[in-house]
Amino acid sequence: MLLYQLTAHALHEKLKAREITAVELTESVYERIEAVESHVKGYLTLTEELALEQAGAADVGFQNGNEMPPLAGIPFAIKDVICTKGVRTTCASKILENFVPPYDATVMTKLHQQGVVMIGKTNMDEFAMGSSTENSAYQVTHNPWDLETIPGGSSGGSAAVVAADTAILSLGSDTGGSIRQPAALCGVVGMKPTYGRISRYGLIAFASSLDQIGPFTKDVTDCALVLNALCGKDEMDSTSVDVAVPDFTKSLINGIEGMKIGVPKEYFAEGLDTDVAECVHTAIAELEKLGAAIVEISLPHTDYAIATYYIIAPAEASANLARYDGVRYGYRTEEPADLINMYKKTRSEGFGQEVKRRIMLGTFALSTGYQDAYYKKAQKVRTLIKSDFDAAFEKVDVIVTPTSPTPAFKIGERTADPLQMYMCDVMTTPASHAGLPGISVPCGFVQSGLPVGLQLLAKPFAEESVLRVAYTYEQNTEHHHKKPEICLHEDGS
C-alpha cells in the first residue's frame, strides 16, 4: 500500500517507529492530488507550503523522541465552512470569495495542538445548503467511485478527498445529514457527534440549533481518534455541553453480544432503492450473527422530518445570513445608490440560488402572521420526532437504518427540482432534530458498483455505543477495504 492509502492510526505507528517522516507522507498526499484532483475537484484551496512547514514541525517532535499525539503529522482536509486563521474561507460562496479569517475555529486550535498537517480547504454546497455539492459557487466535485455522479453534500468535498486518498482525514459539518450522507455516497466513515459535543466556535453558522462538526475517516478507529481530539466544552460556544468526554478508543471493542439494535420500519418504506435495501438487510443479518438482538421498532413521525427541517433550518439560516451585508467583510456591490440599495445588491449578487431560496423560505416562516403556523408548528413537530427516539431508546441501545435512500446520482439529475433534492435527507434529518450522535459506515455496493452506507444512531452522548457497533461490524466485514477504481492507479487512469 502507498502511504496516502493508509489510515491515520497505521501511519502514526510508522511515524513513531520513524519508518517514514511526516514530510514524506505529506509529499505523498500532494503527489496523489497531482494525479487525481483534476478529476475529483474536491479542494477549493490547497495550502502546500504551510502543510510542509507543519509536517516539518511534527518531524522534529518525532525525531526528538517526544510522546507525539495520535494525529501529529497526519494530512487533514478541512471543509471550507470552518474558519482557518490566515487561510481563505469561502463557504463555497461568492459573498466570501476573499474572506481570510483573523482567528481559528476551536476545532482548528485543537487540531494544531495535535500537530496535524492541513492539506487544504474542501468544496461544499454554498453555506452547507444542499445534498450534492452542486450548489458550490466555484466547482462541482465528482464522486471518486463514478466521476459522473455527485459525492453527496453538503460536505461532498471532504467525503470525496478521503475516498480518493487525497487526504487521510477530513472535517465536515452536519446540519441535516451533511456528513453522514456524503460519507455513505463516497464509501467512507462519517460521523456527526451529539449536538453540543464539539465546539461550533469558528464554524460559519447555517442553522444553529442543528449544526455540528464531525470527521470523515477511512475506518472507525480513526473516527474515534478524531473525536478524542475535538470533543469537549468550550467557553467560546455556549451551546457546547459540559459532559465528561470518554476515551473513545476504549469503545473499539470487537463484540456486540447482548446489545439491542432497533430497526425502524418507517425507514424501509417506499422510495428506498432495492439494492440499498438489500445491502442494509444483509448488514442487519450480520449484526445479528455477531450476537446483537435485533428488535423491530417504530418511529412514527419519521415522515414529517423533512417538512420540519425545511422550516427550522431555513428560518435559522435567514437570521444567521443577515450578517452578509457588505459592511464588515466579504463582497460589496459596486457603486450602490444608498445604504439599503447596497445591502440588497450585495446580497442578491453575492448569494447563489439555493441560498436565496432558503433565506426566502426562512424569512417567510418567521414573518408577521406566519411564525406560529410555520416556525412554531415545526418546533412542536420537532418535539414529537424527539419523543419517538426517546421511546425507542427505552428499548434499544442503537438504531440501524440506511444512511441514504439511494446511491450517488448523476450530476445535474436533481438540480431542476429543489424538493426532490431535499428528499435526499429523509433518513438523516430525524436524528438531527433530536441532536443524536450518528455514524455512516460502508456496508456494500449496489450493482453499478456505487457504495452504500449504514447509519447507526444512539441516544445523546452515547457515541460509545455507536462506535462499538460500527467497529464490530467493520472488523467482521471487508467493505471498507475496497477502493474506487480511480485510486487503483498512481496516475488516476
Next chain:
Amino acid sequence: MATITTDGVSHVANLARLEFNEEETKDFTEQLARILDYIGKLNELDTDDVPPTSHIHPQHNITKADIVKTSLPRDDVLANAPEPEEGYFGVPRVIDTA
C-alpha cells in the same frame, strides 16, 4: 397554511434585503409555493398540547465571568472590510448634509 403570491415574494424579499427581477420573482413564487404545499403536511398532526423544542438539551442560562480580555487588533478586524476608512467600516452616506 397559506400559499404565496408574487406580491408576497416581493414583500419577503424586501424583508430579507434581496431583490429579484420579474422572472426570478415568478420562479421563486412557484418554487416556494410547491415547498410550502409539501410542508403543509405538518397540519396532519395535532400539536395543540405539544411544547415546542428550541434547544435539544436541557440548558440553563449560560454566563461567563465578566473579565476584560484583549480583543482582536483593529487592523486584523478591518483587513476583510470592503471599504475601511480611518479605522472604521465605511458605508454609503446615510445622513444628508446638504
